[in-house]
Amino acid sequence: MQAAEHDDPTDIKRASTSVPILDVLADRWSPRAWQDRPVEDEKLLRMFEAARWAASSGNEQSWRFLLARRHFDESWEDALACLVEGNREWAQAAPVLVLTAAATETRRGRPYKHAWHDLGLAMGNLSAQATADGLHVHQMGGILPDEARGRFNVPDDFDIVTAVTIGYLGDPASLSERRRESELAPRSRRPLQETLFTGTWNTESPILK
Amino acid sequence: MQAAEHDDPTDIKRASTSVPILDVLADRWSPRAWQDRPVEDEKLLRMFEAARWAASSGNEQSWRFLLARRHFDESWEDALACLVEGNREWAQAAPVLVLTAAATETRRGRPYKHAWHDLGLAMGNLSAQATADGLHVHQMGGILPDEARGRFNVPDDFDIVTAVTIGYLGDPASLSERRRESELAPRSRRPLQETLFTGTWNTESPILK
Numbered sequence: 001m002q003a004a005e006h007d008d009p010t011d012i013k014r015a016s017t018s019v020p021i022l023d024v025l026a027d028r029w030s031p032r033a034w035q036d037r038p039v040e041d042e043k044l045l046r047m048f049e050a051a052r053w054a055a056s057s058g059n060e061q062s063w064r065f066l067l068a069r070r071h072f073d074e075s076w077e078d079a080l081a082c083l084v085e086g087n088r089e090w091a092q093a094a095p096v097l098v099l100t101a102a103a104t105e106t107r108r109g110r111p112y113k114h115a116w117h118d119l120g121l122a123m124g125n126l127s128a129q130a131t132a133d134g135l136h137v138h139q140m141g142g143i144l145p146d147e148a149r150g151r152f153n154v155p156d157d158f159d160i161v162t163a164v165t166i167g168y169l170g171d172p173a174s175l176s177e178r179r180r181e182s183e184l185a186p187r188s189r190r191p192l193q194e195t196l197f198t199g200t201w202n203t204e205s206p207i208l209k
Numbered sequence: 210m211q212a213a214e215h216d217d218p219t220d221i222k223r224a225s226t227s228v229p230i231l232d233v234l235a236d237r238w239s240p241r242a243w244q245d246r247p248v249e250d251e252k253l254l255r256m257f258e259a260a261r262w263a264a265s266s267g268n269e270q271s272w273r274f275l276l277a278r279r280h281f282d283e284s285w286e287d288a289l290a291c292l293v294e295g296n297r298e299w300a301q302a303a304p305v306l307v308l309t310a311a312a313t314e315t316r317r318g319r320p321y322k323h324a325w326h327d328l329g330l331a332m333g334n335l336s337a338q339a340t341a342d343g344l345h346v347h348q349m350g351g352i353l354p355d356e357a358r359g360r361f362n363v364p365d366d367f368d369i370v371t372a373v374t375i376g377y378l379g380d381p382a383s384l385s386e387r388r389r390e391s392e393l394a395p396r397s398r399r400p401l402q403e404t405l406f407t408g409t410w411n412t413e414s415p416i417l418k
Binding site for chain 2: 015017018019020021022024025026028029030041042044045046048049050052053054055057058059061063064065066067068072073074075102113114116117118119120121122123124125127128129132137139141152153154155161162187188189190192195196197198199200201205206207208
């Protein structure tokens with residue numbers, strides 16, 4: 001089947017894994033087309049509850065979240081203004097936008113070296129829960145942190161790390177031609193042979209042989 | 210039931226969530242007691258395959274892994290030597306130890322700002338897959354990066370971020386008294402009211418009301 005014939009890119013987007021992995025991980029991908037349909041509060045709550053129970057260095061829980069729902073929250077435009085233009089273009093059609101932040105210091109006032117890493121752990125949980133609930137998540141590094149700090153009064157001891165759209169998968173036809181191509185292209189990853197080593201760097205692990 | 214009467218802390222460790230979340234997220238926790246039982250290569254492969262399909266900024270895939278299996282790999286002692294002493298004490302009984310690393314630059318040679326965050330996303334996937342396969346994972350920030358760089362020839366354009374033990378849950382009685390207490394204590398997290406905001410920082414989101 002030609003990619004261009006897909007209305008729903010779900011099949012082509014499923015990870016082509018070398019061994020079976022959990023559906024909630026294989027089916028996760030980052031779309032740009034969204035249905036104009038609010039996300040149920042109950043599902044949002046489950047996502048943030050999932051994030052809440054992630055592991056973190058010394059249980060510091062670096063993560064904080066600013067949530068804006070397009071259909072309900074006055075802060076929607078402020079949240080959207082925190083994205084670089086190229087992301088704003090498609091993200092404005094999503095029903096939910098989240099800004100993520102990470103503590104720069106531990107509770108004892110020391111530098112929190114793993115803060116961004118630990119936020120990533122929480123977002124991994126959030127993404128798995130969202131996928132289980134039939135939702136998609138698109139995380140973006142392309143943001144304007146100073147806009148976010150000013151508009152949402154983010155204190156100096158937090159970094160603003162990403163913006164995240166969440167919603168139900170939409171029709172790729174709603175996207176510009178360039179975006180649509182990417183929406184319908186298969187996902188790709190570096191092979192494990194270049195990622196997983198044993199003994200010394202760049203030496204293939206025996207479990208791959 | 211008293212915590213001290215548990216041989217298997219699994220029940221007490223399950224996250225007490227305010228709303229239901231995926232079992233592979235609620236059941237994940239970071240033990241220090243391990244069975245002396247190797248982890249099947251097939252399960253290790255699934256974990257790293259799960260990590261491989263995480264999201265990352267511009268699909269940069271910051272993550273690299275150095276795997277050492279206690280029963281099989283000569284590099285086991287080198288891996289163990291990369292932990293701070295307090296972690297080495299209990300981690301030496303685990304069957305698997307992984308050092309994680311994150312690229313400091315993108316493929317185009319620019320600073321890779323989200324590298325640690327994206328490694329966290331991959332580790333979130335790995336942890337969920339491990340939990341699904343009946344395994345436990347304990348990630349540690351308490352490592353000696355210089356030891357790791359020297360012993361495993363890690364290039365300068367990678368940060369060494371964490372060490373991770375993986376295995377089957379062991380008997381808490383094998384731990385020192387202080388460690389055993391923590392092994393049998395319920396897990397705790399900051400409430401969502403202090404984590405999830407809408408409109409401005411520290412303002413509780415309406416979805417929590």
